[in-house]
Amino acid sequence: GENVEQHPSTLSVQEGDSAVIKCTYSDSASNYFPWYKQELGKRPQLIIDIRSNVGEKKDQRIAVTLNKTAKHFSLHITETQPEDSAVYFCAPHSNTGNQFYFGTGTSLTVIP
């Protein structure tokens, strides 16, 4: 199956700074790349996604960039706020297995 790695596993930033989380995957047939945010005790929430025919997508303070050649995609959060503190998961969709493979997560802490 798909091999998915996320880096870093933990990230602490000062409020107002930017945060970047990288996800690498192994299946070159993957073509849909979502990011989920999971607050403590809550469900994962889709925050942004990108498809393989697009290199970058933005939604206010959040952006995702995709490098299909290198098989990685990244989550960018600008002007971080304390409410951005959560665990973030990437979950590329593998066409080979027709399923989503979740990364191990990145715990982001925004220090006020």
Add this chain to the structure above:
Amino acid sequence: DAGVTQSPTHLIKTRGQQVTLRCSPKSGHDTVSWYQQALGQGPQFIFQYYEEEERQRGNFPDRFSGHQFPNYSSELNVNALLLGDSALYLCASSFGTGPYEQYFGPGTRLTVT
């Protein structure tokens, strides 16, 4: 517009017992996927149901089985519970079985003692 719902919220079972978890998809969605999330880990795909049939399956033993009803709701059954089955069980719904947006329910926390 109701989102994805799951029941029960919490469940405590003893080793060897059987458990059934339930999921109702978001309005307009026809596909339900089930995930197991151990503490501190990412969700792991168990299986997916579409048109009342299991379409994809992850690396889980046959003790894990499921069902989808004509109204698209779904059940996850786990037999012969092991301590290692203790986890948060999440269901996610989508429209279609491919690489489409999926929305998660709040989960069922299963504790096996």
